[in-house]
Amino acid sequence: MDNDPVAARLGAVYPELPPGERAIVRVLLDDYPFAALGSLRALAERAGVSPPTASRLFDRLGYGGFADFQAAVRDGARDRSxxxxxxxxxxxxxxxxxxxxxxxxxxxxxxxxxxxxxxxxxxxxxxxxxxxxxxxxxxxxxxxxxxxxxLASLSEPLLDAASAVLAEARSVWALGGPLSELAAEYLIRQLASLRPGAHRVPDSAQARARVVLELGGSDVVVAYDFRRYSPAAARFVAAARARGARLVLVTDAWESPLAAQAEVLIRLPREAAGPIAPLAHEIAVTELLLVATAARLAPARRLADLDALTQTL
Structure with a gap:
């Protein structure tokens, strides 16, 4: 999709847009090119803005209206991973x-x-x-x-804030989308060595419901959410937030729809898309989060006990 000129243009202008027009761009890029092929009203409703707000975006981009924009999308879009x-x-x-x-x-x-x-x-x-x-x-x-x-986008204050949340929470639950769940799994595997109460969010709806039932204000959800953003992750986060859980979000330059709910928002730059997928960048972020969290917890005794127990089992 990055080689498509229309999608590239949308990504390039995104940082300069007002919030309403950013919402339109997020919907377009999240479901590109299909989101662009319906009516202007339907697109505006999906983004939670008015049709005039959507129209202003296409005027700003230099198209002669929404119909011209759709024609450009049909000419240049590629439905390929x-x-x-x-x-x-x-x-x-x-x-x-x-x-x-x-x-x-x-x-x-x-x-x-x-x-x-x-x-x-x-x-x-x-x-x-x-x-x-x-x-x-x-x-x-x-x-x-x-x-x-x-790495340049990860400031020390940002990592400090995220590590404080991960170190002080009663429990940490992590989840991701179809590929980013691998980063969530890596976070939990390593974090569980540093502190108790680190878990991956289970897959089934029934198991997730049992998790949410026990969540409160001292618990944290870490979500990795990248285009195309995960509806399942959004549902879990909404339910967890309703119970008072805090959210640490790792997302892309266009921002997951969950961004507004995040206490700590880690937004990877556009260049972090990677040649195939942003997984390497997600793991790099996770590594730094783990290092910062370990510095707060000083888990040497726990790790030594863990090593000793591993040898006996």
Whole structure:
């Protein structure tokens, strides 16, 4: 989606927009391109703003109205995941023995593809190798740039505030979306070594209901929420907040709809999207949160006991 000119334009102007127009952009990018293909009224209702507010956004972007904006979306939108988009830009990807190769192609470990056509296989193998090297270099540069931006955005006061919440809470419950749940799982696995009462939010509705039933003002939910934002995470957070639980939110540059409810908001910069997904950046944030929390808890005795018990079990 980042290669789509309309989506890129929406992301670029987002920081400069007033709140109502930001809400429209969040809806558009959360469900791109489909959110743009209905009526203006439906789009405004999803964003919780008036149709005139939505119209002002498209005027600001230089379109001759919502219909022109929709036409641009239809022309440029690609309904593809970041993984699909990344793979599609690797030259010679099909020369590596994937389905659809020419008859007679085979791949030998440690060698170029060999075909019945002789040296043509060697040429295609070399082209594919060049493409893979180019793709790896591009991906590495994207990761490097994104990580630098992510780390620069994490100020000491922000990490201090987040670590205070994680250290002082009676219990900590973490959850994420389809991919960001891996960062939530990592947080809990490490945090459980530092302090008691660290849990991953369970998957089933019944188990989540039992968790919410016990939550109160001394408990904390850590949510990782990135486009496309998770409706299930939003439902759990809403129920937890209704019981008084506090929220630490890790999200992207466009901000999860949960941002307004967060006591501590960690917003990754736009560059942190990564070549395929922002998981590496989420883990980097989590690492720093764990370091800051460990500094507050001084858990040396707990970790020593944990190591000793691990040896006996």
């Amino acid at each position: 970041r993984l699909h988009e990344f793979v599609a830009h690797v030259p010679g990807a099909r020369a590596l023995g994937a389905p659809g190769d020419a008859p007679g192609t085979r791949v030998l470990a440690g060698s170029d593809p060999v075909t019945a056509a002789g040296t043509s296989g060697a040429r295609s193998g070399a082209e594919a190798g060049d493409g893979v090297i180019s793709a790896l270099a591009r991906a590495a540069e994207d990761l490097r740039t994104g990580l630098e931006g992510t």
